[in-house]
Amino acid sequence: MATSLGLGHEACYAAYPAPASSYFFSSPELVADSGAVMEFPPAAAMADCYFPGITGARAPDYYYSPVPVFANGGAAAAENEMVNMSYVDDDGRRMMVSGSAGNGGRRPSQRIGFRTRSEVDVLDDGFKWRKYGKKAVKSSPNPRNYYRCSAEGCGVKKRVERDRDDERYVVTTYDGVHNHAAPGGDALLAPPRGAQDVLRPVCSAPWSAPTAPCDAWGTQLHAVAAGHSSESSY
DNA sequence: CGTATTTGACCAGCGC
DNA sequence: GCGCTGGTCAAATACG
Numbered sequence: 001m002a003t004s005l006g007l008g009h010e011a012c013y014a015a016y017p018a019p020a021s022s023y024f025f026s027s028p029e030l031v032a033d034s035g036a037v038m039e040f041p042p043a044a045a046m047a048d049c050y051f052p053g054i055t056g057a058r059a060p061d062y063y064y065s066p067v068p069v070f071a072n073g074g075a076a077a078a079e080n081e082m083v084n085m086s087y088v089d090d091d092g093r094r095m096m097v098s099g100s101a102g103n104g105g106r107r108p109s110q111r112i113g114f115r116t117r118s119e120v121d122v123l124d125d126g127f128k129w130r131k132y133g134k135k136a137v138k139s140s141p142n143p144r145n146y147y148r149c150s151a152e153g154c155g156v157k158k159r160v161e162r163d164r165d166d167e168r169y170v171v172t173t174y175d176g177v178h179n180h181a182a183p184g185g186d187a188l189l190a191p192p193r194g195a196q197d198v199l200r201p202v203c204s205a206p207w208s209a210p211t212a213p214c215d216a217w218g219t220q221l222h223a224v225a226a227g228h229s230s231e232s233s234y
Numbered sequence: 235c236g237t238a239t240t241t242g243a244c245c246a247g248c249g250c
Numbered sequence: 251g252c253g254c255t256g257g258t259c260a261a262a263t264a265c266g
Contacts, residue, residue, distance in 0.1 A: 131239060132260095133241085133257070133259080135256065137255080138255065139255095146258075
């Protein structure tokens, strides 16, 4: 997990607090319909917080967040305001996404999702998960699987489903934060291979968060970003 | 035999 | 109030 990189998960979560709902976007740039361009840390950066084991093998192509702050470049949108945004997909096409801040009335405190190109549904993220449910959802032709962290006292949950628009992608949504280290996480991450400054995390995160320790993140994340293959497409 | 997964039932929140 | 939907529970089942 992230701790293997020298940054504790608590600090990690503090640096990149998970926004809360469901807008896909391509890192590091998201364009609101207002025309404002908002920048985000690389998906690999967020992934290292919430997906500590996976960055050594495959970083997510996109991550998404629900936060209405995206709507107008910083200010929160109205609760039910529909916002439209776009991102550039694998083929260089600009894809539009839209949604509202609502989440069926439920308001997760810490939620973040990743869209990862993968043939397997369940990605090894360094944590041990126990499946507790499967549900067909109306918004997608693919079933959604529900997992809960197996660690005692850890209430983190995740949902896994195939992208409705492109089944090559797996959408994994994490809900909550781990209060423990990933079992065997250290062994999962390939050691940094001398890569520095390949990617520059954006420190002026648009969501209302404490200032991210950019320098630390930069160093840590660059190593991660360069440590895995370049198959991911951002 | 212990543990993980499957799956139908149940529950809660929201919109109409 | 009712129906719809997403999320969770828990008994049954599968697997190592």
